[in-house]
């Protein structure tokens with residue numbers, strides 16, 4: 001009998017290093033940062049302000065390449081240092097859902113159009129994209145604001161629309177940078193639980209940068225970042241060994 005073929009981890013980041021500036025103003029924002037995330041795994045990345053969390057996440061999101069190190073997604077080498085091995089824009093659109101600290105919605109499109117456009121750019125019809133957008137917005141409690149412009153929504157509502165947009169294409173990788181900062185405790189918890197559900201049910205790999213220690217129980221693994229260096233935290237070691 002043949003052995004089952006095991007699929008490669010969804011994300012393998014190896015020894016990522018990023019410097020900003022040079023000479024006196026040089027900052028090493030990330031140093032030899034490595035992380036492997038499996039399909040269906042949800043990971044928290046904690047750490048003080050300025051420790052390099054956004055630098056790491058934007059590197060994995062193919063937005064802000066590292067100076068050195070490699071990133072493989074779904075078993076394919078995508079970035080080797082600053083060199084792209086794929087067309088980053090189309091790869092990002094197909095495989096990565098990103099939630100920024102600020103919602104970054106397109107101001108002249110309605111909330112639902114902001115979610116739909118992510119799907120329509122990939123060839124999904126207007127009708128099908130509207131149906132999925134409404135389902136996601138309903139789940140996130142913003143369906144009643146579907147036809148409003150972002151400027152008519154609260155910060156928390158805008159962020160929930162941004163989460164719906166990130167999930168729209170069922171990406172294999174979801175990256176979220178403090179997605180619950182603008183939400184109250186209850187909504188924040190719901191969003192974290194939604195990410196966990198998406199990870200476990202759609203087999204997406206999810207990395208969430210968070211300061212919210214109240215929701216750490218939803219994560220499979222927890223990493224900490226300090227002065228650009230990433231380590232696996234005791235919390236996740238305890239959880240794995242339970």
Ligand SMILES: Nc1ncnc2c1ncn2[C@@H]1O[C@H](COP(=O)(O)OP(=O)(O)OP(=O)(O)O)[C@@H](O)[C@H]1O
Pocket residue numbers: 020021027028029047048049050051052053054055056
């Ligand atoms: N574009 C940039 N130019 C110069 N330095 C930068 C730039 N972006 C980030 N840095 C520096 O790199 C370091 C890491 O920043 P980063 O934003 O990754 O940290 P962070 O952990 O995400 O912080 P926060 O929790 O406050 O968002 C900091 O010292 C920051 O000042």
